[in-house]
Amino acid sequence: AQSVTQLDSHVSVSEGTPVLLRCNYSSSYSPSLFWYVQHPNKGLQLLLKYTSAATLVKGINGFEAEFKKSETSFHLTKPSAHMSDAAEYFCVAMDSSYKLIFGSGTRLLVRP
Amino acid sequence: EPEVTQTPSHQVTQMGQEVILRCVPISNHLYFYWYRQILGQKVEFLVSFYNNEISEKSEIFDDQFSVERPDGSNFTLKIRSTKLEDSAMYFCASNGPFQETQYFGPGTRLLVL
Numbered sequence: 001a002q003s004v005t006q007l008d009s010h011v012s013v014s015e016g017t018p019v020l021l022r023c024n025y026s027s028s029y030s031p032s033l034f035w036y037v038q039h040p041n042k043g044l045q046l047l048l049k050y051t052s053a054a055t056l057v058k059g060i061n062g063f064e065a066e067f068k069k070s071e072t073s074f075h076l077t078k079p080s081a082h083m084s085d086a087a088e089y090f091c092v093a094m095d096s097s098y099k100l101i102f103g104s105g106t107r108l109l110v111r112p
Numbered sequence: 113e114p115e116v117t118q119t120p121s122h123q124v125t126q127m128g129q130e131v132i133l134r135c136v137p138i139s140n141h142l143y144f145y146w147y148r149q150i151l152g153q154k155v156e157f158l159v160s161f162y163n164n165e166i167s168e169k170s171e172i173f174d175d176q177f178s179v180e181r182p183d184g185s186n187f188t189l190k191i192r193s194t195k196l197e198d199s200a201m202y203f204c205a206s207n208g209p210f211q212e213t214q215y216f217g218p219g220t221r222l223l224v225l
Contacts, residue, residue: 032212043116043218044155044203051212090155097168098143098211102155 002027002095006103014111019063019078021106023091026072032094033074035065038105039087047089050074061085086110114138116217118204124223125194133189133220135204144187145205145214146179148172155203161187194224 007022025033035047048059055067065076074091091103117136125131137144146158160167161179169177178190187206191198201221205214 034213036216043118044205044216046213046215049213097160098207099145099157099160099168100147100155100205100214101157102147104154 002031002093002101004091004093004101004103006089006091006106008106009104010107010109012109012111013081015083016080019076019081019085019108021076021089021091021108023074023076023103024072025074025091025093027093029096030067030069033065033067034092034094034100035059035063035074035076036090036092037087038090044090047076081108081110083110083112116204116206116215118202118217118220120220121218122221122223124225127196127224128193131191131194131222133191133202133204133222135187135189135206135217136185137187137204137206138208138215139185141206141208141215143167143207143211144179144181146189147203147205147216148200149203149219150197150200158189158202194222196224198222199224 003026005024033050036044037047048057050057050067058064063078088105088107090105093101119134144161147155149155157170159169159173176192180188201219203219204217207214
């Protein structure tokens with residue numbers, strides 16, 4: 001069965017420093033992978049998606065993620081954190097019946 | 113930009129009562145979903161719906177749950193007799209014919225007392 005593991009429940013960075021949110025997946029095939037962000041009291045917003053085209057995927061707000069099949073990873077990065085990036089981030093896989101499998105989420109804190 | 117909307121944003125109900133959560137998917141989308149997130153737990157799939165019938169449902173989606181598309185725009189989740197453990201955030205999502213990306217609504221926070 002597919003699963004998604006987000007290795008950190010909380011990540012804290014200073015404004016202007018790089019962000020790394022880690023995600024590993026397990027699947028018998030290369031799934032479609034997504035990162036969603038949830039700001040407080042808001043819905044789930046799509047940041048970016050990987051669907052077997054380019055392995056480096058660029059998303060909104062300067063985020064990007066790299067699909068590495070050999071490591072079964074899909075880590076999310078951003079070169080320079082902004083205060084407005086503080087939110088919960090979900091790594092998500094789509095299974096063969098198109099339903100989404102969520103990781104447990106990583107809460108990103110950005111210190112001024 | 114089109115978006116998925118959900119009402120109400122919050123609902124408080126007594127155990128044993130029926131609740132209906134409403135969603136308006138993006139207008140040209142064909143596939144509809146409900147997910148829920150119990151506080152402190154993962155977002156989990158409940159049900160998918162296409163062409164006026166359930167495509168797939170999870171173990172959570174028992175006989176107390178039902179979904180309906182009563183008209184061309186609304187997509188509802190009904191819980192017949194709520195339990196304390198139904199307290200959660202419920203998200204509706206939809207996607208288009210290629211099923212590539214699911215777009216989520218803002219959620220309904222349900223509290224069962």
